[in-house]
Amino acid sequence: xxxxxxxxxxxxxxxxxxxxxxxxxxxxxxxxxxxxxxxxxxxxxxxxxxxxxxxxxxxxxxxxxxxxxxxxxxxxxxxxxxxxxxxxxxxxxxxxxxxxxxxxxxxxxxxxxx
Numbered sequence: 001x002x003x004x005x006x007x008x009x010x011x012x013x014x015x016x017x018x019x020x021x022x023x024x025x026x027x028x029x030x031x032x033x034x035x036x037x038x039x040x041x042x043x044x045x046x047x048x049x050x051x052x053x054x055x056x057x058x059x060x061x062x063x064x065x066x067x068x069x070x071x072x073x074x075x076x077x078x079x080x081x082x083x084x085x086x087x088x089x090x091x092x093x094x095x096x097x098x099x100x101x102x103x104x105x106x107x108x109x110x111x112x113x114x
Contacts, residue, residue, distance in 0.1 A: 033089030
């Protein structure tokens with residue numbers, strides 16, 4: 001078996017920076033959250049389906065967060081249902097990445113201090 005250098009091919013050992021990867025991941029996640037969520041939210045999720053099929057949905061009670069700004073997979077101030085779902089997806093994505101960033105920074109500080 002020959003190495004790539006012997007075959008005349010060059011192998012790129014260029015690494016992608018953490019910032020570039022993170023920005024790419026956020027953009028990709030936002031695209032999925034804002035576009036794919038529009039179609040996904042038109043169907044009930046698995047828990048809702050099972051609750052309806054088993055009859056447990058009859059005992060359903062409103063959530064304590066039912067009046068929150070992002071309740072029901074949408075934003076309460078936006079009239080357009082597609083835009084409302086897209087904004088809710090973007091906000092959820094931003095909160096998730098923000099929390100991941102905070103946890104990563106705390107973990108890095110603890111590792112450096114140890």
